[in-house]
Amino acid sequence: MATTKKKTTAAAKKTGAKLKNFATAPINKSLSKDEKIDLYRMIVGIRRFEERSLRAYNQGKIGGFLHLYIGQEAVAAGIVSLMEKDDHIITAYRDHGHALAVGMSMNECMAEMYGKHTGCSKGKGGSMHFFAPDKNYWGGHGIVAGQTPLGAGLAFALKYKGLKGCAMAFLGDGAVNQGSFMETLNLASLWNIPVVFVIENNGYSMGTSLKRSSAEENLAHRADGFDMEWEVCNGHDVFEVREVANRAMIRAREEHKPFLLEIRTYRYRGHSVADANHEKYRTKEEIEEYKRTKDPVNVVKQHLLSDGTLTKELAKKIDQEKKDEAEASAKFADESPVAPRSEIQTDVYWEVDNDSEGELKGTYFFND
Amino acid sequence: MPLITYREAIKQALDEEIQRDENVCIMGEEVAQYNGAYKVTEGLWAKHGDKRLIDTPISEAAFSGLAIGASMLGIRPVVEMMFMSFSYVAIDQLFNNGSFCRYMSGGLMNVPIVVRGPANGGTSVGATHSHTPENMVANHPGLKVVCPSNAYDAKGLMKAAIRDNDPVFVMENTLLYGEKWEVPDEEYIVELGVANILREGSDLTIVSHGRCAMLSLQAAKTLEETHGISVEVVDLRSIRPLDEETILNSVRKTHRALLVEENKPFCGVDAQISHIIQLKAFDDLDAPIRRVSAIDAPNFYSKELEDWQLPNEERIIEGALKAMA
Structure with a gap:
């Protein structure tokens, strides 16, 4: 399906007024009953996992920062559900949802946040740095917008190798004013790289609203400056996300063209859990209104209840299963050991880690 | 043994490695059609074409990061900094992503890139263009850095750097580019870590x-x-x-x-x-x-x-x- 340039979907303007249109769009209509239930299971799973991780953070089990994705789940779940064999994905530090969506286990993710050896990065990365290259997931990056050129690089490699795939590079609305992102938009368009930039616009770059941080509030319009196609949609309805992202991904794969997709979404929690002021830079009513009308878990549930895919009993059962899985992951993480001290100097250099013959020359590490 | 310049020695290394491995490509400002600001890549674009010699806009952060991302999928980019001083606008990419992606992923990935270019003063170009950041690079575990003093080492170290599976900085010197040394015709490598x-x-x-x-x-x-x-x-x-x-x-x-x-x-x-x-x-x-x-x-x-x-x-x-x- 050809993409219409510079199109803001009707629903983006009317904020969810046409939910059913997206559920019946071809890309969504083609989903089997099980696939639809899997979408629900994923969205609920991310929610329950993060609620459990919040509890662990408050119990002092998780160090550093914890950037929760609660409220944005349908974006990662929707887009990852469209990924094909040679598609790749990279994101910033609000990375738990994408990690679970590509199929990383709650155990390895929770254990990573607990800093345990059983974590996906052996406890070397933490909450902001989840990776699963075997699932085409390249992190999990801590510096705002720093992952965007890497995403273009993944796409560059696909094109270089003649593979038909695309790279999905996620960023937040706070990242759009970084130079590295704008430089990358230019490169991607100049070189026709099959990368789809997904701005998850949750309205706030930490505690600064969009209005206070970006001169042009329609973030997708920036693509115009780089002769790049763009589109805007809502992020609370997984079917809308799928319908709009699918067009961008097909275009990237088929035509080797980049795309800028702005997805309007919302986070319920602070920038990180340490952001205790998050109800001061926005009103409680604003948060409650979103939860009441656009909660991604509720929206997908209502879709699937109304079309007969889900029963209330099954929905409840899945919810309980995910709560149990999250609880079990916390137990797994708690009971796991931390890495031995010898791990401090592994994974620094590939050549050192793989020097089984002891042939490397020179000193690599410099402690007395 | 043929007497060739430091510049020619580096070019030979790049040329040979491009031919040896289809994943090796050169990217940077003016490296292709202009033949290189210091003519290190002269003739390589005409010989190998657009896919292997890639002119970039003046966007060090973007093309450094792009090279790192591409290397995660097996491409082996050689990134030219017209001056190594210009790498300073790409520090986040090179020092955070280049050196730490492997570590923070618990060893799940590696970044086989080469960052090369002149890192020297002595040419009356002022402080901003005269940095010698080998100490800064060496201060980042995960990165490697070599500083060839002559044409023989420049060729041998460059080839070793390109074949290395970790990010390697090759610090060249504009005052050496025109100097000549004996360099054998036969292939050789100068291993990293050997004085x-x-x-x-x-x-x-x-x-x-x-x-x-x-x-x-x-x-x-x-x-x-x-x-x-x-x-x-x-x-x-x-x-x-x-x-x-x-x-x-x-x-x-x-x-x-x-x-x-x-x-x-x-x-x-x-x-x-x-x-x-x-x-x-x-x-x-x-x-x-x-x-x-x-x-x-x-x-x-x-x-x-x-x-x-x-x-x-x-x-x-x-x-x-x-x-x-």
Whole structure:
């Protein structure tokens, strides 16, 4: 399906007024009953996992920062559900949802946040740095917008190798004013790289609203400056996300063209859990209104209840299963050991880690 | 053996590696159609085409990051910095993503890129274009850095860097590009982490790297002729990994050490070398370790002053005499 340039979907303007249109769009209509239930299971799973991780953070089990994705789940779940064999994905530090969506286990993710050896990065990365290259997931990056050129690089490699795939590079609305992102938009368009930039616009770059941080509030319009196609949609309805992202991904794969997709979404929690002021830079009513009308878990549930895919009993059962899985992951993480001290100097250099013959020359590490 | 320039030696290495491995590509500002700002890549675009020689816009952060992302999927980009000083606008990409992606993923990925370009002063281009950041690179575990002092090493180290599975910085020198050395026709590699004894001696060890190693060699000849001092010159070639053994063996033989580098002295490469010598060869030393570095200020523009600011034969001889005192 050809993409219409510079199109803001009707629903983006009317904020969810046409939910059913997206559920019946071809890309969504083609989903089997099980696939639809899997979408629900994923969205609920991310929610329950993060609620459990919040509890662990408050119990002092998780160090550093914890950037929760609660409220944005349908974006990662929707887009990852469209990924094909040679598609790749990279994101910033609000990375738990994408990690679970590509199929990383709650155990390895929770254990990573607990800093345990059983974590996906052996406890070397933490909450902001989840990776699963075997699932085409390249992190999990801590510096705002720093992952965007890497995403273009993944796409560059696909094109270089003649593979038909695309790279999905996620960023937040706070990242759009970084130079590295704008430089990358230019490169991607100049070189026709099959990368789809997904701005998850949750309205706030930490505690600064969009209005206070970006001169042009329609973030997708920036693509115009780089002769790049763009589109805007809502992020609370997984079917809308799928319908709009699918067009961008097909275009990237088929035509080797980049795309800028702005997805309007919302986070319920602070920038990180340490952001205790998050109800001061926005009103409680604003948060409650979103939860009441656009909660991604509720929206997908209502879709699937109304079309007969889900029963209330099954929905409840899945919810309980995910709560149990999250609880079990916390137990797994708690009971796991931390890495031995010898791990401090592994994974620094590939050549050192793989020097089984002891042939490397020179000193690599410099402690007395 | 053919006598070729440092520039030609690097070009040969790039050319041979492009032909050896289809995943090797060169990207940077003016590297392709313009033939390279310093003509290091001259002729390679005409020979290998758009896919392998890629002109970039002036966007060091974006193309450095893009190279790192591509390397995660098996491409082996050689990124040219027109001046290594320009890498400073790509520090987040090179120092965070380049060095830490492997670590933070618990070893699930590696970043086989090469970042190359001239890193030197002495050309009257002012402080912003005259950085020698091998010390900064070496301060980031996960990165490697080499500083070839001659054409033979430049070719051999470049080939080793391209084949290496970790990110390697190759610090070149615009003042060496036109100098000639003997370089064999046969293929060879100079391994990372192996220093080279440029000249054997018994009274004093000079440890140096890059162009300063050549200046030290010249000074050593003068010291022999005019002062009767026998100087051994150790050219590090590779900063990280570092050949400690060659340094220590030399100092254990001569009992005196002078460290010469173009870096600024505070936390320069030689600060680390000095520490290693005092720690591991303390009892072998007959005198304090001396250093000759750039005079500690931003690089002077005016040629006469900058020539004095950087290590030169006169300052190296002065340092050597102090070390012998």
